[in-house]
Amino acid sequence: MTSKMMKAAVVREFGKPLAIECAPVPVPGPGEILVKVVACGVCHTDLHAAEGDWPVKPLPPFIPGHEVAGIVAALGPGVTEFKEGDAVGVAWLHDACLRCEYCETGWETLCEHQHNTGYSCNGGFAEYVIASAAFAARLPAGVDFAEIAPILCAGVTTYKGLKETEARPGEWVAISGVGGLGHVAIQYAKAMGLKVIALDVAAAKLDLARQVGADLALDARSEDTVEKVLKATSGGAHGVLVTAVSPPAFSQALGMVRRKGTVSLVGLPPGNFSMPIFDVVLKRITVRGSIVGTRRDLDEALAFAAEGRVRAEIAKAPLDDVNDIFAGLKAGTIEGRTVLDIAGEVSNLAARNQSAA
């Protein structure tokens, strides 16, 4: 028996271009579902995976991609949560143990037994991907697959990061970075009743920030940026979300956070950053890391998107362009979010195959 085959972008060696290959369509095991990928966003983490940047590395060959929007194509044994044809999302948290202290308290993102889509499990840069039925997200009816894809990582990550600032409606958050994460973060913050200051170094991104609702958008490189934030907020932002954690962004965040405020960090840069203890103590500042979001966070993040309150700016691209997109991410030239339009690929491929026959 010949397996059904699919197209996929595969990391064969860290730091090398992904190979566009034919691979067998995987078969869902117990508790798993097979998802036909319609769209898959490209995230910085995919780049880190492909380059082997982090201490615990994935094992090549593997398929990246963890902002998957697709359709249930087949059910593994024992699956009752979904049926074929359901619209589903597959996110970074592929599965977790459901039995540790984190899983049992709604913090499965901290499970030490978790697997990650596009990292320790194959991801969505392919026509099909396996998901865990207990972790796949139900997508709202009538969803635009390409538009919803970035919510699966960029959306939920910033939404959770904002929750972790503990800023309340009517209070100020500063959002550092208006890239793929930041421009959705601004929209989540507004939907959460927050007042928003956006910071970036590019004029185009500051314009985007204003368009999507920032109350104020400031050039992060100006000498008086911190001062302007302190003034606009009468003492500092209650929360600061750093979407692009770098030493200067971190340092600036600590300068613009209000007494008793929280700096929430998303993103996983390597290296150590410098923290001024005196200020952190005297102002009772909280610095907190935040990593993606739980299944509930994801459901909430998707609901905001489904209601039209949050929409990612996307550019669609075919799977074949994945190496160019990675190059753009490295160069910092990508605006908003690039989403691989995989189902379009499939149709074209199908069409080509038919004409070749």
Next chain:
Amino acid sequence: MTSKMMKAAVVREFGKPLAIECAPVPVPGPGEILVKVVACGVCHTDLHAAEGDWPVKPLPPFIPGHEVAGIVAALGPGVTEFKEGDAVGVAWLHDACLRCEYCETGWETLCEHQHNTGYSCNGGFAEYVIASAAFAARLPAGVDFAEIAPILCAGVTTYKGLKETEARPGEWVAISGVGGLGHVAIQYAKAMGLKVIALDVAAAKLDLARQVGADLALDARSEDTVEKVLKATSGGAHGVLVTAVSPPAFSQALGMVRRKGTVSLVGLPPGNFSMPIFDVVLKRITVRGSIVGTRRDLDEALAFAAEGRVRAEIAKAPLDDVNDIFAGLKAGTIEGRTVLDIAGEVSNLAARNQSAA
């Protein structure tokens, strides 16, 4: 009219020995009380004040001392909270505005209009000190003044720092440093239902830690300390209180905190410390500064002491020894807390004066 005079230890110049002088007994203004100092603890902050270590410096000449236990000697106009003879404590937070967002929400320790005892106001290294009636603490009946004095700063600071870890009864806290702060912190933690690991580099301090209730006391310099903490706590301490913030202590704290745990920092070292962002994000670690405690924190801290659940190890010394004590603090040779036995001084002084007459 000649003012009544008192003995006081005065900082005349940063970095120079304090001068033991005769100074006029101050007169309480509206809302103030005059407190006859019975005992006053010596805190590291007093040393920082006398050396002018911090960015915002006190203005010499001034009298340090902010762990004051004494007796109300006179009331300023309009004071109704106290009467002469009441036992009171005077802490670091001399007064605050009571009208800013911090004061109005029970965070007066963050008030930007606050004054600080022994820093921007004269403190308790003297026979008398002025306190604000709205901020002086009511001491429990039958209190031992010398024993309660360290609760006014060391006690409340560590109690608050422990609260800020958000560790719950039955969970683990690691307490880094078993000095003047740490040895009371251990007792607060036990009274709060926490399980405690104490860390220090001196065997005598580890013994003290065990005596005052630590479930485990570890040499902070051993290579496998972090590993031992992770094992004893099955994954890391839910909270870590760093009482002696130094780069290695901070780094160790980040290594031994549990996923989703909090590292609470008390103490005000100058300088920047290094924080590994990757770990902080991936483990959702919270790092939080904590500064002294509010009036309510102080009342709660005093109540634990009054019930005998927390007791500071003290050595009494006369006011004249203050420069020697400072030298000991610098050298790190002080065990527990040194408390200036000011009323003893007074009696002796009185006795001497009488016999001289």
Next chain:
Amino acid sequence: MTSKMMKAAVVREFGKPLAIECAPVPVPGPGEILVKVVACGVCHTDLHAAEGDWPVKPLPPFIPGHEVAGIVAALGPGVTEFKEGDAVGVAWLHDACLRCEYCETGWETLCEHQHNTGYSCNGGFAEYVIASAAFAARLPAGVDFAEIAPILCAGVTTYKGLKETEARPGEWVAISGVGGLGHVAIQYAKAMGLKVIALDVAAAKLDLARQVGADLALDARSEDTVEKVLKATSGGAHGVLVTAVSPPAFSQALGMVRRKGTVSLVGLPPGNFSMPIFDVVLKRITVRGSIVGTRRDLDEALAFAAEGRVRAEIAKAPLDDVNDIFAGLKAGTIEGRTVLDIAGEVSNLAARNQSAA
């Protein structure tokens, strides 16, 4: 020396019409300010005061009114928070002790030593009223006095009541009653990022609810109201705010709250209500009373209004109409909020006096 005189509506005897009288303009004591009343809203509590409905009664003669918007006319000794000409609000919480466990933790609304405007202190149904400088609210610049007046009680009460439901942005609240409180509650809820179901028995009020932003407005008397709420919210509202606490409204609230949800009660009806313990336990329901709001709550509530996100529907009336307005409140025929246009009175009075002279 003759005192300056003012016009005032005075309760001389419980249950009798208020007397419109001439009374001496009060003189501010230490820490107090004299406020020239521009507008004062009429609240159900004023009616309860005038009728002596509650266990602890005010002592006639007294002047009701605790939704005061006005201008500082004179400062008592020691006042530094305000200067003459400042726009201020005077709310139900006239003053509190600032030194008890509630005052010290940002819960001065629970102070057992508080005084209440228009109840234990004279209120704003008069040309002038005394306020405590520590408790008077700073009104935003350029405020419309008549429009802001209801925020001082109806606004802050519902805003706080919503906070007390602990519903988070994106979640559902049901607001029971679309009267003077409910119609502003809907707007606060929307500004806080909540989804809102409004319930009332009058079609006109349901229309108003929709106009001010309710996502759904339901007739509270329909047989299937609870069912509709459960369906629209997929299991019940996360929070329920009962603005007009009556036995049937309370009972309905318990039926429509989600598992783990909170029913927040504002308003002070006499009597005991019936609570089904089985359901409350099995669904882990929280029932919580909420009384006005703290100074911070009030500042926050005012900020939402100043930004135009919340606006009370008001009808202006002269002070002379106060007894008619009370009759309307009793009959339930008042839509939105009636605000006494006191400064208009003054001008007219001044005009009349001048022409009479």
Next chain:
Amino acid sequence: MTSKMMKAAVVREFGKPLAIECAPVPVPGPGEILVKVVACGVCHTDLHAAEGDWPVKPLPPFIPGHEVAGIVAALGPGVTEFKEGDAVGVAWLHDACLRCEYCETGWETLCEHQHNTGYSCNGGFAEYVIASAAFAARLPAGVDFAEIAPILCAGVTTYKGLKETEARPGEWVAISGVGGLGHVAIQYAKAMGLKVIALDVAAAKLDLARQVGADLALDARSEDTVEKVLKATSGGAHGVLVTAVSPPAFSQALGMVRRKGTVSLVGLPPGNFSMPIFDVVLKRITVRGSIVGTRRDLDEALAFAAEGRVRAEIAKAPLDDVNDIFAGLKAGTIEGRTVLDIAGEVSNLAARNQSAA
């Protein structure tokens, strides 16, 4: 093939004595384990189940019992959490869906798809019981099965109920009722750093309360009980745990709770109770139901017991006595907790069978 048989106490008809029968030993399905029951506590809920007291009733014939301590005897397909011979506990929450908003946020006790041991699933009044591997509790090593059994329901229920009061270490809780629940509640409260007032109507129970650590034990029927609580706590208990919810106990709880305090209700009496709205609003009282505890709550509750900080007073009885025990529960003559010593039964039974052979 003949099934293996076991002895069990079976409800054949509501309100009738349980039948002691021979029943087939059940076979664990996927994700399930077979537990050899060593001990099983008898809880009021078992009585309610056997009498069919609640709106949603179990379907006879069924076996009650949900305080099961036993040993894993066999594993169903796919079980990896346990191995044969492991000591396990089986509690009221037999299983839940793990996928709803409650299960995903650590509130599986509110899952609408849950099954309950001894109610909708057969329970532990038998030699064997089926448990869900995802929900069975790991018992601490070296545990006394009979002593730990009551922790599975009485223990975790009161521990959770205390957590739900939100009382903090150093604060006061009043515990109403010193029966099977109350006497362990007192110990949990002390272990959590709380100060405890116990209330009951029986002198023997008040003595027991004092023995297990209550700071104060009061006759609930005295006229001045509320007054005494208010005095001892300087204003009321921060939390009140009502372990035996009855109209007078509930009413008394509302009288003795501090402003801003919480009354936590455990137990599932039918009927409606009367709540004085005026007081609840004016004092910002929170009334909250609490139902058993989650898997994490249970682990925490077991840990306190394993450390010897909480111990249930038990009387052992053979399974045959179950109807007498029910009679005692109804009559209110049971002190502490009665635990069925099932394994003892088995041995005896085995012995008898052998001698009969």
